[in-house]
Amino acid sequence: MAEKLTEIFGADVFNEATMTERLPKKVFAALKKTIKNGEELDPEIADIVANAMKDWAIERGATHYTHWFQPMTGITAEKHDSFINPTSDGKIILEFSGKELIKGEPDASSFPSGGLRATFEARGYTAWDCTSPAFLREDAAGVTLCIPTAFCSYTGEALDKKTPLLRSMEAISDQAVRILKLFGHDEVKSVSCSVGPEQEYFIIDKAKYLKREDLIFTGRTLFGAQPPKGQEMEDHYFGSLKERIASFMKEVNEECWKLGILAKTQHNEVAPAQHELAPIYSTANIATDHNQLVMEIMKKVANRHGLVCLLHEKPFAGVNGSGKHDNWSIVTDTGKNLLDPGKTPHENIQFLLVLTAVIKAVDENADLLRLSASNAGNDHRLGANEAPPAIISIFLGEQLEDVVKQLVETGDAKSSKQGGKLNIGVHTLPELKKDATDRNRTSPFAFTGNKFEFRMVGSSMSIAGPNTTLNTIVADALCEFADELEGAEDFDIAVHDLIKKTLTEHQRIIFNGNGYSDEWVEEAERRGLPNLRSLVEAIPAMTSERAIKIFSKFNVLSEVELHSRAEIEFEAYSKTINIEAKTMIEMANKLFIPAAIKYASGLAGSINTIKAAVPSVDVSVQEGLLKETSSLLATAKASLDKLQAAVAEAAEKEGQEQAVFFKKSVFPIMDELRKPIDALELIVDKEIWPVPTYGDLLFEV
Structure with a gap:
């Protein structure tokens, strides 16, 4: 398998190794300059690259190509075109031009635009992102050449998640280079953000999934009583893999590796039926592309195995939900990680300045960072006893917290705590080198050695948004620092004073304690x-004066683009809750209430039959069950009527007003309806209950 792995890794990617083989040296050198330095690509070179890409794809069985992009839906989109072109003799030739490589024109009218485009205005453009390699994907449609692209409107506004990400990457690179030059690093020409997203997900049996309308329509269970066992025994976490799951993971890994995705870690997560896949780090835009592919691959492979992959943040109440820990760091083109503290961080002034910039950025823009990790599904997860709280804070660990404390209190840091050795107490076991700092799983934004782990991001979300925000707010802090330090008479004194002053002003964001506790709130x-x-509470941050100033300053998002995205977020939330509410109404009306009535009717018939046969027999148990069932039925019907009325009222509203109404008025009634139905599930015969239970879904894979 090891030999096979080295052969298949990147086999379906038009990567640097493939380009070296297939492109003339001058063309490859010119393309490398574009990728590395952002230089404009000569159209003639694009033609040569396109032809080589086409020949490579056709040799691998491709018949079509597509500009693969990431609209504001949060998933990917594609329109396939074949390579065929007619000839005068009635036959065809296979062609692919530089123009077709660089630019595509999908219909933009049906994608979310937040008012940027009217429905009748259909034109949009996709533009080749040459920094993310093209790849081949094989499915029932055959082999398709996929070209990663950005997507914008006819009037130039970004209609996707990748364009702002690419802009933010340029912004942080420019500002970080300014800082590095002040430290004498003139050799550094660019800086990139390195990202590694840990992907959590649930796997359940497909046959059972197809019997649950809530899972089909919404991705989560809207009803479901707790099974006798959940995750309380803590026996699933890191446990041995079930055969069916192991087979699924094996195929997922192979599919990822062929696409050059550095799938590294796989294991069972905390909740039953929950698992995780983690990659090695990649540049932010490539990591974003890869994570979108990972989610697609997991869904397709699961289907082949008679399984379903659930990416919703909270598919099951009462057990852990799923997140996507976004591990973020800043790396120079010379290979230096700017968030590496070294052995003596108190002496590493460059690291301390970059760290201080991140602390300042997070404190000043906590609302934007919170919004970047938000969707309707994540509302169920954040703040529960399983995930970071909804309050943004930074965990630095004992070592760096001590350094910060020294700087704030005395103006000078003279030491750094060291980890030492860990003696386990068994002579045959080796003495382990101990890290200077423990980890904190309750922190939403934690420093973990040489990177920050943004733990709030939801499992179904694109990581483009969180990383766009992170890049932009840190770029802003670095820009302010560079503006101040570039004019300093004595750089050493100025940088020292700046670090002390900034840490003093923003130390409130640092919290190393238990983020789950009420005391922390x-x-x-x-x-x-x-x-x-x-x-719903977070969305207004996107159109705040500060957000408009920062995102516009670095040309990441204009005021118009920010307002459009806020509108899209409000609309997406309303649509999500509306679908969930309507699904609950349908399931309650057509499945659960009829099942409970059938059960009650059976009880009533049984009571009457027994009383008729032997009047003196005690039927108090049956009568008690009938009374309890009837009471729950009445409660459920009352809540159902309220929910139908609330959904109808919500339809009369729009925009922010509608989203707020769904959150404050519709959502609570959904919870009301769920309670009596879940209680009925614990009473009604399993043979009568119309859907698979939590026990069936979570433990029978």
Whole structure:
């Protein structure tokens, strides 16, 4: 398998190795300059690249190509075109031009635009992102050459998630290079953000999934009583893989490796039926492309195995939901990680300045960072005893917290705590080198050695948004630092004073304690940290004066683009809750209430039959069950009527008003309806209950 792995890795990618083989040296050198330095690509070179790409794809069985892009839906989109062109003799030739490689024209009218485009205005453009390699994908449609692209409107606004990401990557690179030059690193020409997203997901049996309308329509269970066993025994986490799951993971890995995706880690997660896949780090835009592909691959491979992959943040109540830990760091083109503290971080002034910039950025823009990790599904997860709270804070660990404390209190850091050795107490076991800092799984934004782990991101989300925000806000902090330091008479004194002053002003964002505790919520409020409990509360941050200033300053998103995205977010939330509410109404009306009535009717018939046969027999048990069932039925019907009325009222509203109404008025009634139905599930015969239970879904794979 090891030999096979080295052969298949990247086999379906038009990567650097393939380009070296197939492109003339001058063409390859010119393309490398474009990729590395952002230089404009000569159209003649594009023609040569396109022809080589086409020949490579056709040799591998490709008949079509597509500009693969990431609209505001959060998933990917594609329109396939074949390579065929007619000839005068009635036959065809296979062609692919540089123009077709560089530019595509999909219909933009049906994608979310937040008012940027009217329905009748259909034109949009896709533009080749040459920094992310093209790849081949094989499915029932055959082999398709996929070309990663950005997507914009006819009037130039970004209609996708990749364009702002690419802009933010340029912004942080420019500002970080300014800082590095002040430290004498003139050899550094660019800086990239390195990202590794850990992907959590659930796997359930497909046959059972198809019997649950809520899972089909919404991705989560809207009803479901707790099974006798959940995750309380903690026996699933890192447990041995079931054969069916192991077979699924094996195929997922192979599919990933062929596409050059550095799938590294796989294991069982905390909740039953929950698992995780983690990659090695890649440049932010490539990591984003790869993560979108990972989610697609997991869904397709699961289907082949008679399984279903659930990426919703909270598919099952009462057990852990799924996140996507976004591990983020900053790396120079010379290979230096700017977030590597070294052995003595108190002496590493360059690291401390970059760290201080991140602390400042997160504190000043906590609302934007919270929004970047928000969707309707994640509202169920954030703040529960399984995930980071909705309050943004930074965990630095004992070592760096001590350094920060020294700088704030005395103005000078003279030491760094060291990890030492860990003696396990068994002579045959080796003495282990101990890290200077423990980890904190309750922190939403934690420093973990040489990177920050943004743990709030939802499992179904594109990582483009969180990384766009991170890049932009840190670029802004670095820009402010560079503006101040470039004019300093004595750089050493100025950088020291700047670090001390900034850490003093923003130390409130640092919290190393238990983020799940009620005490932290109270403490955060005293510190003045925002606690945005839901997506609806967070969206207005996108159009705040500060957000407009920062995103416009670096040309990441214009004011118009920000307003459009806010509108898209409100609309997406309303649509999500509307679909969930309507699904609940249908399931309650057509499945659960009829099943409970059937059960009650059976009880009533049984009571009457027994009383008729032997009047003296005690039927109090049956009568008690009938009374309880009837009471729950009445409660469920009352909540159902309220939900139908609320959904109808919501339809009369729009925009932010509608989203707020869904959150405050519709969502609570959905919870009301769920409670009596879940209680009925625990009473009604399993043979009568119309859908697979949590026990069936979580434990029978």
